Amino acid sequence: xxxxxLIDAIAAHSGLSKAxxxxxxxxxxxxxxxxxxxxxxxxxxGFGSFDITKRQARNGRNPKTGAVIKIAAKKSVRFKAGxxxxxxxx
Numbered sequence: 001x002x003x004x005x006l007i008d009a010i011a012a013h014s015g016l017s018k019a020x021x022x023x024x025x026x027x028x029x030x031x032x033x034x035x036x037x038x039x040x041x042x043x044x045x046g047f048g049s050f051d052i053t054k055r056q057a058r059n060g061r062n063p064k065t066g067a068v069i070k071i072a073a074k075k076s077v078r079f080k081a082g083x084x085x086x087x088x089x090x
Contacts, residue, residue: 003025006025007021007022007025008021010024010025032050036050036051036052036077039052044082045082046082046083046084046085047081047082047084047085048079048080048081048082048085049079049080049082050077050078050079051077051078051080052075052076052077052078053075053076053077053078054073054074054075055073055074055075055076056073057070057071057072057073058070058071059071
């Protein structure tokens with residue numbers, strides 16, 4: 001499902017117009033991004049949680065040449081599904 005299909009699904013389930021659904025989705029993405037940038041964790045009970053993890057710097061290997069390369073440390077976003085979401089998918 002891409003963003004347009006998600007907007008259509010939100011509009012169908014909520015009774016909102018597609019324009020309002022797009023604004024709501026954009027607001028959710030913007031608020032989530034801003035909170036994660038600040039280092040906050042986002043928990044949606046039953047759905048799941050988003051948080052930031054730190055990956056350490058490490059050495060890797062170029063698969064083409066076999067040369068050792070340095071991979072820089074970085075932050076990454078992690079999503080952990082909640083119990084209701086997990087049970088409804090299974």
